[in-house]
Amino acid sequence: MRGVGLALLATIAFSSNWGMVRHLSAELHPFQIAFFAAFFGLLAMLPWVLRYGLRPLRTEKFGLYVFRGVLSVVGTLAVFYALSVTPIATVTALNFTMPIFTTLLAVVLLKERVGTAQWAAILFGFAGVFVILRPGVVAVDFGALLVIAASLLFAAIILVIKVLTRTDSVITITYFSVSMRVPLALVPALFVWQWPDGRQLLWLVAMGIVGTLSAFAFTQALKELETNVVSPLFFLQLIWAAAIGYVFFAEVPGIFTWAGGAMIISSVTYIAYRESRARKATEA
Numbered sequence: 001m002r003g004v005g006l007a008l009l010a011t012i013a014f015s016s017n018w019g020m021v022r023h024l025s026a027e028l029h030p031f032q033i034a035f036f037a038a039f040f041g042l043l044a045m046l047p048w049v050l051r052y053g054l055r056p057l058r059t060e061k062f063g064l065y066v067f068r069g070v071l072s073v074v075g076t077l078a079v080f081y082a083l084s085v086t087p088i089a090t091v092t093a094l095n096f097t098m099p100i101f102t103t104l105l106a107v108v109l110l111k112e113r114v115g116t117a118q119w120a121a122i123l124f125g126f127a128g129v130f131v132i133l134r135p136g137v138v139a140v141d142f143g144a145l146l147v148i149a150a151s152l153l154f155a156a157i158i159l160v161i162k163v164l165t166r167t168d169s170v171i172t173i174t175y176f177s178v179s180m181r182v183p184l185a186l187v188p189a190l191f192v193w194q195w196p197d198g199r200q201l202l203w204l205v206a207m208g209i210v211g212t213l214s215a216f217a218f219t220q221a222l223k224e225l226e227t228n229v230v231s232p233l234f235f236l237q238l239i240w241a242a243a244i245g246y247v248f249f250a251e252v253p254g255i256f257t258w259a260g261g262a263m264i265i266s267s268v269t270y271i272a273y274r275e276s277r278a279r280k281a282t283e284a
Helices: 002-024 030-043 046-052 062-085 088-095 098-109 116-133 142-164 170-190 198-224 227-233 236-249 255-283
Strands: none
Touching: 002 030, 002 062, 002 088, 002 198, 002 227, 002 236, 030 062, 030 170, 030 198, 046 170, 062 088, 062 142, 062 170, 088 116, 088 142, 088 236, 088 255, 098 116, 098 142, 098 255, 116 142, 116 255, 142 170, 236 255
16 A cells, blocks of 8 residues: 555656646746756755765766766656647656557567567557547647657666666666766756746755655655556556646646547556566566
């Protein structure tokens, strides 16, 4: 029950964080918002720094961490910009494609095997994307394309993390993940820089705190529950996002967003279920 509660907390925190990004993007450029999210995320790491010092920064894979940092910043910039021009419910629904891309990249890059049923689930998930976008029927939203591209980048990050965990600790990976985003996100932010006022700064601090909370709750939920249990719970994120969009931004998600989102999350849940069964069979 604690794992379920943490998963629910993570869905609310993720949606709230994206709602704050959407709100601030009317006053600040998304690139600058991404920088402050990284900066306040780094401040949230201070308790770990005080406890472990700089020892976790020792690694033989610095180049791989730089590559991961670039992917993370580009993906974050894409999502934050998409949130400024695309309904938050649509962004949330399309963001669910990340596990599908992760499976595809694992097949291509890590030579992992995928069964016929999983291939069918992948195709079903991509069919959900087409239901949301409806290319040829309506003009494809640029922000929606950015979200799909970002999901592909985040999927690549997951594979990089798999490689890094073979030699480096979780603390080392987290240190580099957070610390590298700040200087990399600062570069594009400088081109659109404006100093936030006191009210905006409070929103940015809140966004950093909520972002850290969501990451912690999600990680802990995955630790305590099977992935195939967590995945369907994250469909609630679409409900929270739709509610935030409706109440604060007068956005009403259409039936195609709901239908496509349900198809994508069903695909992701089935893929996670099959992977869980395969892992248990290997351990047995």
